[in-house]
Amino acid sequence: MQFQLSDELLDKIKFLIDEGNDEELLLHLEEVHHADIAEILTEVDVEKATYIVKLLNSQQTAEALMELEEDRRERILEGLSPKEIAEELNEMDTDDAADIISELSLELQQDVISEMTDEQHADDIVELLRYDENSAGGLMAKELVRVSENWSVTGCMAEMRKQAENVTRVHSIYVVDDKNKLKGRLSLKDLLTAPSNANISDIYIPAVDYVNVHTEGEEVARIMQKYDLEAIPVVDEMNRLVGRITIDDIVDFIKEEAEKDYQMAAGISEDVEADASIWRLTRARLPWLILGLFGGLGAVYVMKSYDEALSDFVELFFFTPLIAAMAGNVGVQSSAIIVQGLANDNLKGSLFNRLLKEVGLTLINGIALGTLVIIFGLIVGQPQLVSFTIALSLLTVIIIAALIGTFVPIILDKQGIDPAIATGPFITTSNDIFGIFIFFYISKTILGF
Amino acid sequence: MQFQLSDELLDKIKFLIDEGNDEELLLHLEEVHHADIAEILTEVDVEKATYIVKLLNSQQTAEALMELEEDRRERILEGLSPKEIAEELNEMDTDDAADIISELSLELQQDVISEMTDEQHADDIVELLRYDENSAGGLMAKELVRVSENWSVTGCMAEMRKQAENVTRVHSIYVVDDKNKLKGRLSLKDLLTAPSNANISDIYIPAVDYVNVHTEGEEVARIMQKYDLEAIPVVDEMNRLVGRITIDDIVDFIKEEAEKDYQMAAGISEDVEADASIWRLTRARLPWLILGLFGGLGAVYVMKSYDEALSDFVELFFFTPLIAAMAGNVGVQSSAIIVQGLANDNLKGSLFNRLLKEVGLTLINGIALGTLVIIFGLIVGQPQLVSFTIALSLLTVIIIAALIGTFVPIILDKQGIDPAIATGPFITTSNDIFGIFIFFYISKTILGF
Numbered sequence: 041m042q043f044q045l046s047d048e049l050l051d052k053i054k055f056l057i058d059e060g061n062d063e064e065l066l067l068h069l070e071e072v073h074h075a076d077i078a079e080i081l082t083e084v085d086v087e088k089a090t091y092i093v094k095l096l097n098s099q100q101t102a103e104a105l106m107e108l109e110e111d112r113r114e115r116i117l118e119g120l121s122p123k124e125i126a127e128e129l130n131e132m133d134t135d136d137a138a139d140i141i142s143e144l145s146l147e148l149q150q151d152v153i154s155e156m157t158d159e160q161h162a163d164d165i166v167e168l169l170r171y172d173e174n175s176a177g178g179l180m181a182k183e184l185v186r187v188s189e190n191w192s193v194t195g196c197m198a199e200m201r202k203q204a205e206n207v208t209r210v211h212s213i214y215v216v217d218d219k220n221k222l223k224g225r226l227s228l229k230d231l232l233t234a235p236s237n238a239n240i241s242d243i244y245i246p247a248v249d250y251v252n253v254h255t256e257g258e259e260v261a262r263i264m265q266k267y268d269l270e271a272i273p274v275v276d277e278m279n280r281l282v283g284r285i286t287i288d289d290i291v292d293f294i295k296e297e298a299e300k301d302y303q304m305a306a307g308i309s310e311d312v313e314a315d316a317s318i319w320r321l322t323r324a325r326l327p328w329l330i331l332g333l334f335g336g337l338g339a340v341y342v343m344k345s346y347d348e349a350l351s352d353f354v355e356l357f358f359f360t361p362l363i364a365a366m367a368g369n370v371g372v373q374s375s376a377i378i379v380q381g382l383a384n385d386n387l388k389g390s391l392f393n394r395l396l397k398e399v400g401l402t403l404i405n406g407i408a409l410g411t412l413v414i415i416f417g418l419i420v421g422q423p424q425l426v427s428f429t430i431a432l433s434l435l436t437v438i439i440i441a442a443l444i445g446t447f448v449p450i451i452l453d454k455q456g457i458d459p460a461i462a463t464g465p466f467i468t469t470s471n472d473i474f475g476i477f478i479f480f481y482i483s484k485t486i487l488g489f
Numbered sequence: 490m491q492f493q494l495s496d497e498l499l500d501k502i503k504f505l506i507d508e509g510n511d512e513e514l515l516l517h518l519e520e521v522h523h524a525d526i527a528e529i530l531t532e533v534d535v536e537k538a539t540y541i542v543k544l545l546n547s548q549q550t551a552e553a554l555m556e557l558e559e560d561r562r563e564r565i566l567e568g569l570s571p572k573e574i575a576e577e578l579n580e581m582d583t584d585d586a587a588d589i590i591s592e593l594s595l596e597l598q599q600d601v602i603s604e605m606t607d608e609q610h611a612d613d614i615v616e617l618l619r620y621d622e623n624s625a626g627g628l629m630a631k632e633l634v635r636v637s638e639n640w641s642v643t644g645c646m647a648e649m650r651k652q653a654e655n656v657t658r659v660h661s662i663y664v665v666d667d668k669n670k671l672k673g674r675l676s677l678k679d680l681l682t683a684p685s686n687a688n689i690s691d692i693y694i695p696a697v698d699y700v701n702v703h704t705e706g707e708e709v710a711r712i713m714q715k716y717d718l719e720a721i722p723v724v725d726e727m728n729r730l731v732g733r734i735t736i737d738d739i740v741d742f743i744k745e746e747a748e749k750d751y752q753m754a755a756g757i758s759e760d761v762e763a764d765a766s767i768w769r770l771t772r773a774r775l776p777w778l779i780l781g782l783f784g785g786l787g788a789v790y791v792m793k794s795y796d797e798a799l800s801d802f803v804e805l806f807f808f809t810p811l812i813a814a815m816a817g818n819v820g821v822q823s824s825a826i827i828v829q830g831l832a833n834d835n836l837k838g839s840l841f842n843r844l845l846k847e848v849g850l851t852l853i854n855g856i857a858l859g860t861l862v863i864i865f866g867l868i869v870g871q872p873q874l875v876s877f878t879i880a881l882s883l884l885t886v887i888i889i890a891a892l893i894g895t896f897v898p899i900i901l902d903k904q905g906i907d908p909a910i911a912t913g914p915f916i917t918t919s920n921d922i923f924g925i926f927i928f929f930y931i932s933k934t935i936l937g938f
Binding site: 266268358363 | 748808862
């Protein structure tokens, strides 16, 4: 039942564009869902994509443009006149239109806005541009259904039908007083079953969750998820109803947040996609690699200072990559669990208990791993004291790595810094140096070189 | 405006439970949102939580129980009789009730179901238990608004009002024929504005997205996100309407998927939370650590076989943790970008171009890093040929690491294996051995030991 973009259809479309056969092209595309139009716009080259956008009516292409990757959308918009862009924006919800317009150059923004025919819509978009992208104001749309507490049920029904024309999905009906201050919400069921001479003030529900225009996106996502809301009204500093945020915008937001944490753990510092330019990818990746390099050079330095062990206990040097790797692995595991616990707000109990648990856990893992190291020593005929020293150092190193991995993200979070930064290269690098130092320190104490 | 669980309130609640002062306890809790009740149930000990669940009516606690972590919920349910559990389930939507019942032992499941007073509800739940947890059947709820194409608008309105009683959120009205086969959907706006003598068959929209009970969860999430759906109907093999999935269930699903990838990258193989038992955490973490250990032991073996270099080029051994770490970091970066591209279905273009781009990118990074190594060598007074050899080996090693990181997830994905498994410890471990081997091989060739 789902649309599948076949190679034949794609070839057909390319052929029709080259031929300039607009009539048949329209015939092929007019029934296609906007999400599938978006897929086609991604698969053909930019010139052809621009051609399609110009050909189809804006109702169909506005939504498709919203689905595109930012890079591709920008390049298509470059091929359109300010008037053509304005036509697309007229068809979009205010929040989407504001997102797109903010990607344009400041000069082009002015030209496009002055070409918009719907004054009110343009006004709304300009208002949204004022808010920080990551705040409730930046996430909200102006489209919503609003009724006054003073209206009668009959008057309300007529007014609502009019408003609903501009709102894709109704979700909730918000009740305001005559100063536009948010008073509560109205259930459609109550409205349908109320006597027609009743007033809205008799039937509305005076309790409603809401956020302020300045509430951060993370907080909006948390509230909407916690209370299972599909839409939440947004008020300004005077408690006036100015917009609403719907769950589909928050889904995108939640996904982006999760992806950011993931990229951070992998040592990628900007939100880049596989198809970003080499330059952007370098900027996102190189800084972490340099950090890792410094960690490695630090380890070189530590080993140099223990080179007196080379004559009698050269095996120790063969084990340094193992020690560094295990310290890194354990550190990343511990910090990932904490980062996720913080993100989901389900980290309960005292810090001390958490550290104690982490030590217990790592002790179990460390004894298992240490046993394997001793078995390996027996197999390759390594002196038993050396094997035992390595196993004991490994155990110590990973316990400390687990503590650092647990402690650092919690501290960062308390300081208001994104704890995800503590995962990945940061933890592995610091644990590299630290781990190797502890390893040689313990070895020297036991073996006495 | 948001509820904040204060320590005072919590102490008050604990005190009232100890006193057995049910009357005042009810007074404090009756107005509290179920999501906040859930927070209280998490903060107090299990006995007190069970006490609260028994005291409050099931309408309030059923939703709160759904919000809890699985472990805590299980322990609270252990304190309830089958009859009490059945009362909770009566208040839940079928999909939630089925999820909870599937967590119980088989014997208890039977007892609970036989205690349920609402036959139809119990029937629906039993039906849902048959489906795989990760399929559309396992995700769907039976609650929905269904109208027949043969009804009149007036009859439909009356019937709908009745059905809507059992459905928390209406979302969409689905139209079926007299064999319950899905025909399309009905817009509330069209229903409100249609003449009352019209038939549903005249006004419904015959096109509707749907999924089959066996469609996988990932695919449902993909379709709902792509087409921005808030609910999607589910049909059986005979195209009969059997349920619907709403976006809030999919939000949880998307989040879990993203978290699974993240945990995989961090070397945690099961979906565990920070508060899981030590035993579960060990099971999730130890296997990856053992994998890492084998990587490290492999590296020991490689270095042993190059020990003839110890006499003249001992510096090489100091650099092995650095080489291993860089190979790991680059490999994880490359694979993370691919895994995310695959998950979001935005990996376009040929494999060859992708590998070429990755090589170009890593060449830039490698030259920058190599230069730093040479500068470090100058500072510490290392023989220049050795520094140059290390820099060149580093460059080679990370290019190969980048290729492995790019290639492996793509191959796994083509084989139908979750590519996320290729990130984290898997990549770092294989790159450890590989990297160190290449490092010594190149060094031997240039330096000739």
